[in-house]
Amino acid sequence: MSGLLSLCDVTVRFGGLVAVNKVTIDVHEGTIHSLIGPNGAGKTTIINTVTGVYSPTEGSVFFGGLPLAGVNPDRICRRGLTRTFQNTELFGEMSVADNIRVGLHGVEEYGLPAASVRSWSCRAAERRIDGRVEELLEAVKLSDQRHIEARALPLAKMRKLELARALASKPKMLLLDEPAAGLRASEIDDMNLMLRMLRDQLRISILLVDHVMPVVMGVSDKITVMNFGQKIAEGTPKEVQANPEVIAAYLGA
Numbered sequence: 001m002s003g004l005l006s007l008c009d010v011t012v013r014f015g016g017l018v019a020v021n022k023v024t025i026d027v028h029e030g031t032i033h034s035l036i037g038p039n040g041a042g043k044t045t046i047i048n049t050v051t052g053v054y055s056p057t058e059g060s061v062f063f064g065g066l067p068l069a070g071v072n073p074d075r076i077c078r079r080g081l082t083r084t085f086q087n088t089e090l091f092g093e094m095s096v097a098d099n100i101r102v103g104l105h106g107v108e109e110y111g112l113p114a115a116s117v118r119s120w121s122c123r124a125a126e127r128r129i130d131g132r133v134e135e136l137l138e139a140v141k142l143s144d145q146r147h148i149e150a151r152a153l154p155l156a157k158m159r160k161l162e163l164a165r166a167l168a169s170k171p172k173m174l175l176l177d178e179p180a181a182g183l184r185a186s187e188i189d190d191m192n193l194m195l196r197m198l199r200d201q202l203r204i205s206i207l208l209v210d211h212v213m214p215v216v217m218g219v220s221d222k223i224t225v226m227n228f229g230q231k232i233a234e235g236t237p238k239e240v241q242a243n244p245e246v247i248a249a250y251l252g253a
Contacts, residue, residue, distance in 0.1 A: 004029040004205050005050065005081070005173060010059035012045050019045045021229040022059070027173070027207050032199050034208045034216045037226035038249065043209045044086070046226075047175050050207075051083050052076045064172070080172035084179060088158045092151030096161055099150050100136050103168030104129045136164040139202075140194065156187040163194065173205040174198065180212040192218045217241070225249070 003026030012020040020042040027033040035043050048054045050061055052073040061068040063081050071079075091099050137143045140160040145153065150161060159179050166174055180191050196219055198204045210216055216223065216237070223240045225233040227249045233240055240246055 003027045004064060005207065006062045007046065007050070008060045008062070010046070010049060010056045010061060012042075012049055012054055013057040019229055020049070023226070023231050025224050025231070027205060029205050030199065030203060031221040032195060032206045032208055032219050034210065034220040034223045035226065036210070036216055036223060040228075041226035042229040043226055044177060047083060047177055047207070047209060050175060051081065077169055080170070081175065082166045082169050082171040082173070083175035084162045084166050084177055086178045086181065088155070088162060090150040090158060090161060090165075093149055095147050096142055096150055096153070097133050097137065097146040099161055100133050100164050100168055101129060103165045104132055132168070136167055139167070139197075140164045155182050156184075156190070159183070159191070160194065163198075167202075167204075171204060173207065175207045177209050178211065179208070180210050180215040183212070188212060188214050191215060195219045
């Protein structure tokens with residue numbers, strides 16, 4: 001166990017189906033670590049296990065040296081581990097700014113009694129929330145879209161808004177499940193810049209799951225390759241691209 005996030009011989013079974021089989025992964029602080037593999041390889045199962053949706057049948061998961069077994073998803077988020085989803089999960093009828101604001105109320109808590117009387121602590125917290133919303137809008141380049149309903153955004157901007165909302169909880173690590181799915185080439189370049197900014201400027205570690213190879217190969221410090229629930233390779237992008245077993249299972253000749 002040497003990473004900020006460590007999976008140690010993790011197995012996840014659903015009845016007779018072994019979705020993940022004795023997988024060990026260390027995601028180190030300040031890095032982008034990608035998890036790739038064909039559909040059904042077990043990638044999203046790993047993310048769901050890390051974030052408390054599933055419990056490992058065998059093995060252990062640690063974040064910041066603390067075990068995650070039995071910890072509820074909301075408490076995992078409070079520890080600094082936040083995720084996004086394959087499908088955009090925004091509040092469509094709410095504005096872009098309010099989608100981010102929702103995430104911040106879990107950080108700036110002031111309680112129902114304070115809110116009901118608009119106490120000093122409540123007003124101070126709301127001012128901090130407003131300031132943080134503006135910072136996050138600026139970070140993902142959505143400042144000019146703040147009042148637009150989230151459902152009116154094009155897909156690429158929806159992806160950015162999901163990132164901003166995930167950042168609202170001030171995470172140490174982001175688990176991103178296919179953030180580049182459906183993006184065009186120019187939008188992929190923009191996503192790469194965004195992910196590097198999160199790592200290099202905000203110092204946020206990332207576990208990235210994606211099928212879009214220009215993203216995976218363009219931003220990853222390390223890549224783990226899954227197939228049929230097992231880890232078949234791990235290394236730098238160049239090492240993975242040259243691995244015959246990875247070529248046969250996933251990347252193709």
